[in-house]
Structures are given as structure tokens and as C-alpha cells.
Amino acid sequence: MKKYDFKKLEARWQKIWEKEGVYQPNLKAPSASRRKPFYNLMMFPYPSAEGLHVGNMYAFTGSDVYGRLKRMQGNDVFEPIGLDGFGIHSENYALKIGTHPMRQAAISEKRFYKQLQKIGNGFAWRNRLETYDPDYYRWTQWVFIQLWKKGLAYRKKQTVNWCPSCKTVLADEQVEGGKCERCSSEVEQRDLEQWFFRITKYSDHLLKNLDKMDWSEKIKIAQRNWIGKSEGASIKFSVSNSQFSIKEVEVFTTRPDTLFGVTFLVISPELAKSWMKLGWSAGEKVKKYVEKTLLTRVKEQEVGQKEKTGEFSELYAINPVNAEKIPVWISDYVLAGYGTGAIMAVPAHDERDFEFAKKYNLPIKVVVIPNDQEFFVQSGGVNKNYNFSELKGHSNFDSIISGFSESVIKQGPIDVSGILINSGKFSGLDSERAKWEITKLVGGERKSQFRLRDWLISRQRYWGAPIPMVHCEACAKAGKGEQKECPGWYAVKESDLPVKLPKVKNFRPTGTGESPLALDKKFYETKCPHCKGKARRETDVSDTFLDSAWYYLRYPSVQEKKVAWNKDLLKKWFPVDMYIGGAEHSVLHLLYVRFIAMALKDMKLTNFEEPFKTFRAHGLLIKDGAKMSKSKGNVVNPDEYIERFGADSLRTYLMFLAPFEQGGDFRDQSMLGVVRFLERVWKFFDRDFSGRPVKNPELSRLVHQSIKKITEDLEGLRYNTAISSLMIMLNGFEAQASSVGRTEMEIFLKLLAPFAPHLTEELWHSLGNKKSIHLSLWPKAEAKFLKVEEVDLVIQVMGKFRGTIRVPAGALQGFVERAVGDLPKFKEWLNGQKIRKVIFVPGKVINFVLE
Ligand SMILES: [Zn+2]
Ligand SMILES: [Zn+2]
Numbered sequence: 001m002k003k004y005d006f007k008k009l010e011a012r013w014q015k016i017w018e019k020e021g022v023y024q025p026n027l028k029a030p031s032a033s034r035r036k037p038f039y040n041l042m043m044f045p046y047p048s049a050e051g052l053h054v055g056n057m058y059a060f061t062g063s064d065v066y067g068r069l070k071r072m073q074g075n076d077v078f079e080p081i082g083l084d085g086f087g088i089h090s091e092n093y094a095l096k097i098g099t100h101p102m103r104q105a106a107i108s109e110k111r112f113y114k115q116l117q118k119i120g121n122g123f124a125w126r127n128r129l130e131t132y133d134p135d136y137y138r139w140t141q142w143v144f145i146q147l148w149k150k151g152l153a154y155r156k157k158q159t160v161n162w163c164p165s166c167k168t169v170l171a172d173e174q175v176e177g178g179k180c181e182r183c184s185s186e187v188e189q190r191d192l193e194q195w196f197f198r199i200t201k202y203s204d205h206l207l208k209n210l211d212k213m214d215w216s217e218k219i220k221i222a223q224r225n226w227i228g229k230s231e232g233a234s235i236k237f238s239v240s241n242s243q244f245s246i247k248e249v250e251v252f253t254t255r256p257d258t259l260f261g262v263t264f265l266v267i268s269p270e271l272a273k274s275w276m277k278l279g280w281s282a283g284e285k286v287k288k289y290v291e292k293t294l295l296t297r298v299k300e301q302e303v304g305q306k307e308k309t310g311e312f313s314e315l316y317a318i319n320p321v322n323a324e325k326i327p328v329w330i331s332d333y334v335l336a337g338y339g340t341g342a343i344m345a346v347p348a349h350d351e352r353d354f355e356f357a358k359k360y361n362l363p364i365k366v367v368v369i370p371n372d373q374e375f376f377v378q379s380g381g382v383n384k385n386y387n388f389s390e391l392k393g394h395s396n397f398d399s400i401i402s403g404f405s406e407s408v409i410k411q412g413p414i415d416v417s418g419i420l421i422n423s424g425k426f427s428g429l430d431s432e433r434a435k436w437e438i439t440k441l442v443g444g445e446r447k448s449q450f451r452l453r454d455w456l457i458s459r460q461r462y463w464g465a466p467i468p469m470v471h472c473e474a475c476a477k478a479g480k481g482e483q484k485e486c487p488g489w490y491a492v493k494e495s496d497l498p499v500k501l502p503k504v505k506n507f508r509p510t511g512t513g514e515s516p517l518a519l520d521k522k523f524y525e526t527k528c529p530h531c532k533g534k535a536r537r538e539t540d541v542s543d544t545f546l547d548s549a550w551y552y553l554r555y556p557s558v559q560e561k562k563v564a565w566n567k568d569l570l571k572k573w574f575p576v577d578m579y580i581g582g583a584e585h586s587v588l589h590l591l592y593v594r595f596i597a598m599a600l601k602d603m604k605l606t607n608f609e610e611p612f613k614t615f616r617a618h619g620l621l622i623k624d625g626a627k628m629s630k631s632k633g634n635v636v637n638p639d640e641y642i643e644r645f646g647a648d649s650l651r652t653y654l655m656f657l658a659p660f661e662q663g664g665d666f667r668d669q670s671m672l673g674v675v676r677f678l679e680r681v682w683k684f685f686d687r688d689f690s691g692r693p694v695k696n697p698e699l700s701r702l703v704h705q706s707i708k709k710i711t712e713d714l715e716g717l718r719y720n721t722a723i724s725s726l727m728i729m730l731n732g733f734e735a736q737a738s739s740v741g742r743t744e745m746e747i748f749l750k751l752l753a754p755f756a757p758h759l760t761e762e763l764w765h766s767l768g769n770k771k772s773i774h775l776s777l778w779p780k781a782e783a784k785f786l787k788v789e790e791v792d793l794v795i796q797v798m799g800k801f802r803g804t805i806r807v808p809a810g811a812l813q814g815f816v817e818r819a820v821g822d823l824p825k826f827k828e829w830l831n832g833q834k835i836r837k838v839i840f841v842p843g844k845v846i847n848f849v850l851e
Helices: 004-019 052-073 090-097 099-118 133-149 199-210 215-226 255-262 269-277 282-296 351-360 395-413 433-443 473-477 551-559 569-571 587-603 638-645 645-656 669-686 697-715 721-737 741-753 756-766 813-821 826-830
Strands: 036-042 075-078 153-163 169-171 189-199 231-240 248-253 264-267 312-318 323-333 341-345 368-370 375-381 382-385 416-421 446-448 469-471 489-491 523-525 534-537 576-582 612-618 622-625 663-666 789-798 800-808 835-840 845-850
Touching: 004 099, 004 645, 004 756, 036 551, 036 721, 052 075, 052 576, 052 612, 052 622, 052 638, 052 645, 052 697, 090 099, 099 638, 133 153, 133 489, 133 551, 133 587, 153 473, 169 189, 169 835, 199 215, 199 231, 199 587, 199 756, 215 587, 215 612, 231 433, 248 255, 248 264, 248 523, 255 368, 264 269, 264 312, 264 351, 269 282, 269 323, 282 312, 282 323, 312 351, 323 351, 341 351, 351 826, 368 800, 375 395, 416 433, 416 800, 433 446, 473 534, 489 576, 638 645, 638 669, 645 669, 645 721, 645 756, 669 721, 669 756, 721 741, 721 813, 741 756, 800 813, 813 835, 813 845, 826 845
Parallel strands: 036 075, 036 576, 264 323, 576 612, 622 663, 789 845
Antiparallel strands: 153 169, 153 189, 231 248, 231 312, 231 446, 264 341, 312 323, 368 416, 375 382, 469 489, 469 534, 523 534, 789 800, 835 845
């Protein structure tokens, strides 16, 4: 028998597969092949010269196993790979090691592709793409222009997130707990003019589709929360003593039923500032407060933690429901970005309003009583608990209610629905019903509000696709331009794309709020497409998440020179059938990509609005119980393991750790078990399969039950239990080798093929097969072998009766041993002693002999 020389064998098959195009589907439409197209996509990696991380390999193998199953089930599987190489991550790495990002990209690309070759995935190599390739980003720029034309891209001055270390603005989605998603620096707020995509136009649509999508639940929950829809009403308060153009304030509230409890209004410092620009001559104290607060603006995450500050504006508003005059305050606990920048304060029923009212001594008015509230009343020497309706007729009703109000004012707000009190003709009404009646009465509008804000798309960095826009000062002054709200701005002519990223020496971020491209005169000097006068190119680049928001559309069309994607292929290959990737992208990539797909569909550039039929998030891989990190020195380098044990062993081990969606704990010791398993498979082939095997119904049952179980496990991404079943199958084969013929062997190899593609290919050919095992058909379980009869088997330890266990009739020794070993009492029976041997009488008894 030959040695299992995995190194030689893996390299050889990788070469043959590529040469024969085993994993290259027939992309053309209509399909000449009878096989059904299946688009199996994995999130493409962002490369760094450190190379492929074992976490990447974990994700890619899990996705590849699924693709291989689908291929063997008769589909024409398209499994592309590429590099998400533009963006801050790659650029920061180049900066760190002191090379030019362009040069670094070439180095990383080579290294990554070499590693990706070695892991043995069924990639369609001819369709790879890199986002920094001008042939690719030409179309990223084209996508930008389509959005611009449709009014979905705009430029606006706004308070935005600024990372002082990355020296660029960031989208809200890229700020986690007040910190930069890339470098963990504290994010600051700056007022800057930036490019945005109008993702908020799709808020409702993005939310609604989630209900019918086959996506991992945790991603759907994260997206729902991020989009953050709340139902309520918009209500206008007139300003009674305004000496300038603002005569009313609009607020959004989810609790219009508490309108009678409004005792003051609060506006954000930003709104106050904008009023001043409109002619509001506020007092000195107010001006000072606004200036100071804007400088030290608390972030969204800090509101609620930090002590609230405020200042009375000296303006008064009129509560539309009862014409009461209420003061207008300014405070930093109202955020500028949400809603109107103004709120109605109901301190009796809102925690933040309550704290503010207490601090500044503002009135608190209780207007809702919880449904289950009980009132303890002493009357005529009798003590009794009443609920609200029983209380109504009580002679002391008013004083009891005011007692309740006092307790709220003392103890804190109650933020629940219930029954209205102190609310004029609405008193006694259920608060849910009262919401819309009160809204109607005051002429308010029923409305939804979303937490989601527009996607900030420009970056003041070098390593990205230049935003393909031109600004003309003269046209701006004349009020000309392609979009009314962005005077002077024109898109670059589509035939002039790509706007190539120049190779500049000075690529470091400047920190001035401008990209390094603003230092390159040759780059930014251009002609106005409209008046042909002197104009200036946009020097910001686009967010790297724009590159990845449409890449799946390009894969089948990478060869196309004249279009971003071949429309004939849309019907055949889209939407993507299965998408697998990390959950950390739930409100970044996975939200952006859905938005872009919807926008493209609306522009009739594609024929689907959801890009991925199914999405599954894989779990996180850890090492010896701890998160992998360079500082801990516990990062697994996949190259090392492939070198020592082969790609097949590493793949199989990674998938054996735990259910794929859960992640796993990598331990060198347990890897050896898997290595031994594959060696045993190899060794088992050292026999002649040409003869006729001894008939054995037990073995047939094992084979067919395994087919069923493994198929179901693979479909459900429970790869670990599928591998366990393969191990049990091999035990059975070894125990009854004379009954194992070529048929059984081929079935076993097919079931193992998704995990160990090289080893199985080699053994498959050693059986005389000429075509690749990966193009063979997945075995089908025969129903007649699936019926399970069960028997009760006696368990003995040292010949002594310990109990019985129900197992399938014909269960093999290995299976029964494992089943007994799993019993909670088993350890107790062994009493710390080791097992010397096991005596097994099939269908009858299992006896453990101890040392
Ligand atoms: Zn940063
Ligand atoms: Zn012009």
C-alpha cells in the first residue's frame, strides 16, 4: 500500500481540477446543460500581507462543503472568489509596514490566491475579481452615478462621525459604542460637507422584506433594530412669543396620548443654532450654552449616562390640546439627527424628561394610570384595594388620584399604557385608543419614524474608488447643476470611466478633512462637463462598503468590458442561492447590499430586489477557549497545519468542531483524532474490492441510514454530526470488512467528498472511475433500509447487570459503545477504572471488562 502522501496528492488534484474545469460552471444563458444553476457565494476577504486567517478558512470551507453537496446533487454550482482589497483596512496595513498600498495590494493578492488555491475549495477561478482593479471600480463608479441620476446620492453639510486616527469620516454603521470599527479610536463629531446615499428612502421596504427572508434570525433582528421603526404622531406647537420666522415647532412622539402631560418642550442645540441663523436673537446665556454644548456634544451612546445640561430659551410654546403656555428649553439630551430635533417633554411618563424636570424644577403632570394599578383606600374603618374602575364612584376619588400623582412625582415616571387621567374629555379612555383621537383633535399626523440615517459614503482617504463627480464653481454660482439641491455638481461622463486612482507618492491621510488626492493638481484639475470652464474633480474616495455592495453581480460577468453585468445572466444566476459570511456585517455590508439591490431593481437594472435567497451566518472560531489575537499569540496559521497534516485534514477538523453556525474551539490535540480518521480511510482501501462481498443486511442498514442522516446534516450545516456519522460508518466497515464491496465504498467516498475532496478523489480513481467524484451524483438512501427496529440490550460491567439501553436492531459495537458511554451513569459504573476490553453480543449484551 502506498503511503498517504497528502502533499503530493493535494497539489496534483488541484492542478487537474483546474485544467479540467471541474468547478467552472456553464455561466452562459440559456443553459446548454440540464443541470440547475446554483450560485454559492461566500463573503470575499479583505487581504493583508499577513495572509489568510484560519477564520477565513473556516468560513470558506463551510461554504464550500455546502457548494460541493449542491454540485453532487446535480446542480451547476458557481462558487466564485475575489478580494475586497480597497479600503481603510488594507490601507492602514500598508501604512503600518510602510509600503505603498498599490504595491502592497499586488503582494497580498499573490499571497492570498496562493493560499486560497491550497485549501482545496471548488472555486471558479476564471471569475475572480479584485475591487481595486480599474476594470472593477470603473463599475463601482458607474453604480455611484446611477444612484446620483436617480436622486439617491447627494451632498450635504452635516454633523458627522470623524475618526481622528483614520483621519476620515465614518458612517453610523462603522461606529461601535462610540468607537471606530476599524481602529477602535474614540470617534469625534465634525460639521462637514459630505456625500450620502439616501438609504432612508428604503427604510420601510428594507424592514418589510425581512419578514419573508430565509436569513439567520440574529441578522434579521439586528437589522430590524438598526432600522428602528417607531409608530407615532407628528404634532405642531405654536411659539407664542417668536420675533422671527419660526412660528411653530414640530415634534414626533410615540405617545400622543400623553399630550395633556406635556409641561415643556426641549430642542437640540443644533436646532437652536439653526434658529439663530434664521434671525432668532437669543439671550447671551442661551447663545453661550449653545456654543459650548456644540463643542462638547455628547454622543448618542452617552445620552442617558451623562448628566443632562440645559438652558431656558425664553421662548414659550402653546400646547395644542389645552392651550397651556409651556416653556421651550434647550438641552443636549435631544439629538440633532433624529426626527425634528425637538421633543415634547412628558416628565411623569418618560425617564429622561423626568430627570430633566427634577433638575430644573419643571412641573410634572401625571396623565396615565397603569391598567393593573391598585389603590389602597381606608374608609369607615375598612381597608380595601380598589382598581381604577371600582374607584370611579368613590367619594374620595379626586384626592386618591392626586395622592397617586404625588407618589409618581416622588418615586419616578411610569412609562406604560393604561387609562388616561387629567386629560379633559379623554380622561377614563384607554391610552392606545386615545393616541389617535388626540392626534386627530390637534391636527397632528400619524407617522412612522426610523432610526436609520442616510449612508455617509465619502472618505478622506487614498485607497478607494474616486467618487466620479466634478464641481464647477461658475455653474454653482449660476445655480446650475444636474441636481437642484447640489448646485455645480456633475457626474463624470460614463464613457470617461474609470476615474483612475493616480499613483501618488503622498498617500497618507491628511487630517484636514480632505483626501490626499486634494494635493494632486493633475488629478483634480478638469473641465466642467456643462460650461467647459475650469472645474475640480471630487477628491474623496467612496466607502469600501460600496465596493462590496454589488460585487456578487460582477462575478459572472468579469469578462465583460462594456457593461457592469450581462443582463442575460440575471435570470439564470440571480438572486444568489446561498450566501455565507460573518454576523459582524449584519448592519454594515448586509444592509448596504440590500439597499443597493433595491435601488438597482427600481432603476430596472436588475430583476430582483433581495440579493440573497438564503443567508447563513457562521460562528466564531476560537483557540483553546480564547479569542484568537496576535497579542495573545494564539493565532492559528492555516498554512502551517496544511503543511503538516494536509488541507483535507484541516478542512475536516474545522467542520468537526461544532455546528457551523455556532463556531468552534480549535485544539491541536483533538485535530489529531481527525488526522487519524482520514489515515484509517486510506488504510481501509488496502484491499481488493473487485470480488463479491458477503451479504449483510446490517451493513446495508448502516449505509443507508448514514446517507439519510449525513444528507440532512449537510443541508442544515450540522457538519460536525455528519462527520461523526462518517466515523461510525468507517467503524462498521472495519468490523465487517468482508461485506464491504465497491458499491459501499463509493457511497462512503461520496459522503466524505465535501470535507476531504482530494483524498476521496484519489481513492475514487483508484476504484477505476474516470470522471471526478465531485461531478458524480450524491447517493440516495433506499427506503427499505431506513426502517429501524429497536431492541433492548443488556449493559454489564465486569459481568454484573447495570441496566439496558434501546438501540437499533443490528447496531454495531462502536455505536453501542458510544451510546452507553453517553449515559450519565456510565462514569459512576466505571468508578475511575479503565476499560480493558469490551465483549459485545449483537442484539443481546455489551459487557465492559475493567482493568
Ligand atoms: Zn479609525
Ligand atoms: Zn460649469
